[in-house]
Amino acid sequence: MPDTHFYRYDDYDRALVSERVAQFRDQVRRRLAGELTEEQFKPLRLTNGLYLQLHAYMLRIAIPYGTLSTRQLRQLAAIARKYDRGYGHFTTRQNLQLNWIKLEGAPDALAMLAEVDMHAIQTSGNLIRNVTADHFAGAAIDEIEDPRIWCEIVRQWSTLHPEFSFLPRKFKIAITGSPNDRAAVRVHDVGLRLWRNEAGETGFEVIVGGGLGRTPMIGKTIREFLPKDDLLAYLEATLRVYNRYGRRDNLYKSRIKILVHEIGPEKMREDVEAEYAAMKDSALKLTPETIEAIARQFAPPALRSKRTKVPEVEALKLENRAFALWLKSNVAPHRVPGHAIVTASLKPAGAPPGDASSAQMEGVADIADAWSQGEVRVSHEQNLVLPHVAIEALPEVYRALERLGFAEANVGKITDIIACPGLDYCALANARSIPVAQRISTHFAELSRQHDIGDLKIKISGCINACGHHHVGHIGILGVDKNGVELYQISLGGDVDFGKTALGTILGPAVEADKVVEAVDALVATYLEARQADERFVDTYRRIGAQPFKERVYGAV
Amino acid sequence: MAKNLSGELHVASANRLRDGMVVFLDEAGEWTTRLDRAAVARDERSAEILLARAQAEAFGVVDSFLVAVAESNDGTLEPLSLREKIRASGLTFDAIAAEAVRYA
Amino acid sequence: MALFRLNPQAVQEPALTLANTDDVLALGDRLDGVKLIVLHFPKFTDGRAYSQARLLRERLGYAGELRATGAVFLDQLPFLLRCGFDSFESEQKGFAEALARARTLFSVVYQPTGDGRVTAGQLRLRQRSAVAA
Ligand code: HEM
Ligand code: SF4
Numbered sequence: 143m144p145d146t147h148f149y150r151y152d153d154y155d156r157a158l159v160s161e162r163v164a165q166f167r168d169q170v171r172r173r174l175a176g177e178l179t180e181e182q183f184k185p186l187r188l189t190n191g192l193y194l195q196l197h198a199y200m201l202r203i204a205i206p207y208g209t210l211s212t213r214q215l216r217q218l219a220a221i222a223r224k225y226d227r228g229y230g231h232f233t234t235r236q237n238l239q240l241n242w243i244k245l246e247g248a249p250d251a252l253a254m255l256a257e258v259d260m261h262a263i264q265t266s267g268n269l270i271r272n273v274t275a276d277h278f279a280g281a282a283i284d285e286i287e288d289p290r291i292w293c294e295i296v297r298q299w300s301t302l303h304p305e306f307s308f309l310p311r312k313f314k315i316a317i318t319g320s321p322n323d324r325a326a327v328r329v330h331d332v333g334l335r336l337w338r339n340e341a342g343e344t345g346f347e348v349i350v351g352g353g354l355g356r357t358p359m360i361g362k363t364i365r366e367f368l369p370k371d372d373l374l375a376y377l378e379a380t381l382r383v384y385n386r387y388g389r390r391d392n393l394y395k396s397r398i399k400i401l402v403h404e405i406g407p408e409k410m411r412e413d414v415e416a417e418y419a420a421m422k423d424s425a426l427k428l429t430p431e432t433i434e435a436i437a438r439q440f441a442p443p444a445l446r447s448k449r450t451k452v453p454e455v456e457a458l459k460l461e462n463r464a465f466a467l468w469l470k471s472n473v474a475p476h477r478v479p480g481h482a483i484v485t486a487s488l489k490p491a492g493a494p495p496g497d498a499s500s501a502q503m504e505g506v507a508d509i510a511d512a513w514s515q516g517e518v519r520v521s522h523e524q525n526l527v528l529p530h531v532a533i534e535a536l537p538e539v540y541r542a543l544e545r546l547g548f549a550e551a552n553v554g555k556i557t558d559i560i561a562c563p564g565l566d567y568c569a570l571a572n573a574r575s576i577p578v579a580q581r582i583s584t585h586f587a588e589l590s591r592q593h594d595i596g597d598l599k600i601k602i603s604g605c606i607n608a609c610g611h612h613h614v615g616h617i618g619i620l621g622v623d624k625n626g627v628e629l630y631q632i633s634l635g636g637d638v639d640f641g642k643t644a645l646g647t648i649l650g651p652a653v654e655a656d657k658v659v660e661a662v663d664a665l666v667a668t669y670l671e672a673r674q675a676d677e678r679f680v681d682t683y684r685r686i687g688a689q690p691f692k693e694r695v696y697g698a699v
Numbered sequence: 700m701a702k703n704l705s706g707e708l709h710v711a712s713a714n715r716l717r718d719g720m721v722v723f724l725d726e727a728g729e730w731t732t733r734l735d736r737a738a739v740a741r742d743e744r745s746a747e748i749l750l751a752r753a754q755a756e757a758f759g760v761v762d763s764f765l766v767a768v769a770e771s772n773d774g775t776l777e778p779l780s781l782r783e784k785i786r787a788s789g790l791t792f793d794a795i796a797a798e799a800v801r802y803a
Numbered sequence: 804m805a806l807f808r809l810n811p812q813a814v815q816e817p818a819l820t821l822a823n824t825d826d827v828l829a830l831g832d833r834l835d836g837v838k839l840i841v842l843h844f845p846k847f848t849d850g851r852a853y854s855q856a857r858l859l860r861e862r863l864g865y866a867g868e869l870r871a872t873g874a875v876f877l878d879q880l881p882f883l884l885r886c887g888f889d890s891f892e893s894e895q896k897g898f899a900e901a902l903a904r905a906r907t908l909f910s911v912v913y914q915p916t917g918d919g920r921v922t923a924g925q926l927r928l929r930q931r932s933a934v935a936a
Contacts, residue, residue: 154923158911165908169878174717177896180761185848186878194761196786198719229794244718268848298913298923304885305857305916308850385854420862425915425922431931432924494792565782566790577792626780 146211147280147517149294149439151259158301159256162263166190167249174245189269189307191262192248195567201226201243201251202265207275207293207317208236208520208527212507215518217258219503225251229499232488234522234560234611235314236274237265241567263301268309270300270381274316276324277521280442281483281529283475287336287344289319291437292373295428299374306381310388311396313381314353326522328352328361328643329614331398332380334373345369348376350410351402354608358645359399362407364414371433372418375426379417383410443515443530448480452534465540467589468551473536476529484514484528484539485521486548487558491587493547494576495561496524505546513539524560525553555592556600556666557583560611564604564621565628571604573621573628578602578658585659586666595666598679601636614638616680617665618646619658630658634665634691635683650692664694708768709746710737710776711753712786713760721786722760724753730760734776734787739768807902809889813868814838823851827858837867842888844873853886860887861917877901881908885918 151159166186173183187193191202203218210218218238222230225247226240233239243251255261265272273293280288296315300306306313318325319336327333333349346368352361368376387405389395402410459466474483486506489495498506506526510518513535519527526548531539543549552558559582562568564575579602586592601615605622612618614636622629629652636646653661666679668691673682683691711724715732722730723737731737740746746765753763766786767779778784785791818839821827840859842852852871859865870890871883877898883891884905891902912920 152927154911154926158909158913158923161909161911176758180716182847182876182878194714194719196782197721197789198714227794246717301913302881302909303914304882305853305914306850307882308848308853382854386851390849390851425925429928431928435927435931494794497794565785566792571782574791580792628781 145443145516147439147441147443147515148207148209148211148290149436155298156256156259159259159261159263160253162190162261162302163249163252163256166252170245170249185267187245187248189264189267190248190252191265192243192245193266195241195563195569196565197567198241199243199245199248200567201240201248201262202233203238203240203255203260203262204265204272205236205238205260205520206272206297207279207290208277208522209279209290210518210520211258212510212516212518214258214260215503215507215510217254217260219500219507221251221254222503223500224254228501229497230503231494231563232496232498232520232524232526234524234609235272236277236520236522237272238520239563241563266312267307268311268313269307270296270303270309270313270315273297273300274314274325274330274522276318276320277519277527278324278474278483278529279319279519280440281476281481282320282322282324283477284320284322285477286321286338287319288437288440288442289317289325289334289336291433291440292317292334292336292346292370294436294440295373295433296377299377303381306385309381309385310390311393311398313384313398315377323639324522326611326614326638326643329354329358329611329638330361332377333361337367339367343369346373346376348380350380350414351399351407353397353399354611354613355397356394356606356608357397357399358608358613359403360643360645361399362402362410364407364411371428371430372422374428375421375424376414376418378426379414379421382417383413387413443517445476445478445481445515445530445532447478448532448534450480450533452536455533455536458537458540464549464551464589465537467593468540468549469536470593471551471555472549472553476531478530480533482531482533482536484531484536484543485553486526486528486543486546487550487552488525488548489552489558489583490547490550491557492580492584495559495579495583498526498548502546502548505542506548509539509542509546512542523553523558525558551589552592554597554599556586556595556598556662557592559583559600559602560615561602562604562610564602564610568604570607571621572606572623573604573630573655575602575604575610575621578619578621578630578655581659582662585663595670596676596678598666600662611638612636613645614643615646616678616683617662622652624652628655629653630655632658632661632665632695634688635680637680647688649688650696653695661695664697665691668694707746708770708776709740709749709765710734710768711740711749711763712737712766712783713753713757713763716759716761719761723766724749724756724763728752728756730756734768734778737776739770739776740765804892804894805898807891807893807899808868810868815868821855823849823855825855827855827863830863834863834865837865839868839870839890840865841870841872844871844875844879847874847876847879849874853882856883856886856888857916877905880905885912885914885916885920887917 349361514528603610633646
């Protein structure tokens with residue numbers, strides 16, 4: 143098995159995670175014995191990733207910076223098989239959710255996770271959540287620096303943070319190291335963007351107060367350039383300001399975005415800077431040795447440059463149209479010549495978006511061992527990524543993915559839908575999400591049509607909490623409940639590409655479940671008639687406005 | 700809550716503490732996974748009593764509450780709301796079955 | 804309400820009781836000579852007093868007794884200790900036993916706070932320089 147090219151736990155990390163499992167085992171025992179009330183126990187189980195949903199407990203497992211070794215992926219498959227129903231759901235936040243966990247079995251499942259240096263710590267609760275990163279990190283051609291080094295530093299600092307474990311509300315941090323933001327840093331509580339200044343140094347732009355949910359907001363930059371070794375001091379300062387002044391009187395106003403909105407970004411900056419000034423030269427300053435030791439572990443695999451034009455690939459492209467389309471949509475350039483980044487689509491036509499069975503997870507692990515340096519990524523579009531594939535191996539990788547059902551050539555296309563669990567699983571939902579996604583993806587299954595339509599992101603949430611990111615979908619679909627009937631509100635024009643982060647605008651009255659496909663069809667038809675050259679759906683929308691879409695949809699529905 | 704109850708049928712439901720399964724309170728005061736065994740309250744007053752009984756039997760379950768149901772002529776119970784229908788009968792689509800996907 | 808103190812001999816007068824909305828950085832000379840500061844957790848999910856505690860200990864150098872009152876449960880103890888609390892009011896059964904174990908529940912800490920514990924990061928640096936030497 144190839145070596146891993148990302149952070150490996152040492153004895154300290156391992157000790158902490160297994161002590162945490164022991165602590166949780168004792169808490170579960172006390173709850174089952176009646177020594178803890180549900181009210182006392184709930185926050186404890188939540189900080190270990192255990193929710194109670196409609197039909198069962200759900201365990202949310204952190205996949206820090208979305209990076210997995212094949213050993214870890216196989217263990218996830220084994221846990222799903224042993225403690226769940228043999229499948230899991232990869233989420234937009236680089237987590238894996240198992241939907242049928244038993245409370246009794248949860249400590250053992252967590253112990254199995256700990257065996258492969260993983261945990262579910264802080265995947266829920268009002269604290270710093272799993273830190274997310276660009277899923278192409280370490281392989282992307284446009285990358286300035288691998289953001290995962292910094293994610294790991296933040297992961298350690300945030301784990302069981304004594305001061306910030308009872309914040310007003312959850313706190314999500316995302317880091318990108320590329321100008322093309324693939325981590326949606328402007329819609330996180332804190333977004334960090336690595337960039338290089340004129341002096342040639344890299345540092346962070348610090349963006350605070352973005353978020354989706356009930357009150358979507360785009361984050362504000364409170365610092366243009368933060369020296370990297372001050373990252374933790376600055377984060378600690380930001381979190382302290384939030385912990386002290388964030389609202390606790392109203393659940394819906396408790397995120398940092400509301401604080402920033404109410405006091406203004408200027409005041410936020412002042413308060414954070416004052417706190418930072420007092421802490422800057424404390425033990426939080428990162429030493430070059432500390433940074434170097436972590437960075438070394440993210441050293442990229444030693445890939446040798448290879449042929450970029452491979453006759454077998456060219457031949458297959460001509461004879462197999464699906465393969466040719468797959469090369470276009472699912473294969474991205476790699477920084478080492480002759481290599482590519484392959485996205486395995488977890489969105490085969492008609493399937494629940496983001497779900498994978500244990501056998502499929504194992505299949506992806508086999509492929510990654512054979513052709514991707516033993517490494518797999520989880521993307522925030524709910525797909526899996528093979529980050530280091532040689533171009534000459536693409537035909538074989540394609541065939542292997544095809545056998546798993548993960549070779550759909552639809553990445554970034556209309557059927558690459560993000561959907562939250564919705565009313566089928568979620569206790570907070572108004573309406574179902576997955577069946578809507580399935581209907582749309584079945585309707586638009588035909589690949590050449592999808593490629594003709596081009597880049598189009600549909601994002602579906604089952605309620606205003608916006609776990610499915612509907613606000614930033616080119617087409618956003620939000621489930622609402624009207625007198626017990628599921629209706630779907632459609633919005634257009636959202637986006638998350640860096641520099642273009644935009645929130646969608648509601649198109650008109652919500653439509654019934656069986657009209658959603660028709661409505662999407664009408665939107666697509668409007669676009670196809672109006673588009674100029676190779677304009678994307680969302681660009682056409684921006685140019686011509688909502689009116690033509692509205693007429694078509696509400697005329698047709 | 701009282702006014703919504705009048706004239707409606709209700710059962711008491713909760714999730715079982717040890718495994719999270721959906722359970723209903725039966726006539727004997729036991730929690731069962733079978734909706735067809737659930738005790739049915741037929742008026743407002745008995746609904747209140749049913750809820751009180753459910754809350755008294757809280758050991759071993761989480762968050763008990765009343766579920767409005769309809770009863771067909773043959774006595775089959777069905778929750779009225781979609782949420783409770785889904786809670787009672789499971790997912791509305793086919794989840795990936797454990798070993799449904801094989802690869803060679 | 805039972806009281807648990809790590810330093811049973813410590814002087815408890817004069818005492819200062821604060822709400823968790825008070826700005827400890829604005830206390831000025833009200834801190835002078837104070838031997839006991841009582842901080843409050845209205846709910847155990849309201850964590851403002853953790854920040855107050857750290858600011859008192861680490862920024863203002865307060866060295867007297869620091870007491871947690873209100874919704875104080877044993878599962879918070881590892882956090883409370885790390886933020887500088889050394890005295891606790893709690894009604895919960897098993898609190899004393901938990902307090903005795905709380906410092907060793909986690910043998911590893913990542914964050915430097917004022918509690919003097921050596922962080923994983925610092926231990927790694929020491930190991931590396933020992934190897935290098
Ligand atoms: C199924 C159980 C889930 C529950 C109970 C749940 C709960 C919530 C709640 C209450 C919010 C709103 C927070 C706020 O606005 O303050 C939220 C937001 C969010 N959740 Fe979930 N969620 C669930 C599943 C998921 C899944 C599966 C994903 C990823 C696919 C996810 C990702 C997110 C994201 C990205 C947001 C919005 C971003 C933000 O926090 O501003 N959640 N969730
Ligand atoms: S958006 Fe709503 S329905 Fe969907 S998972 Fe989040 S909380 Fe549940």
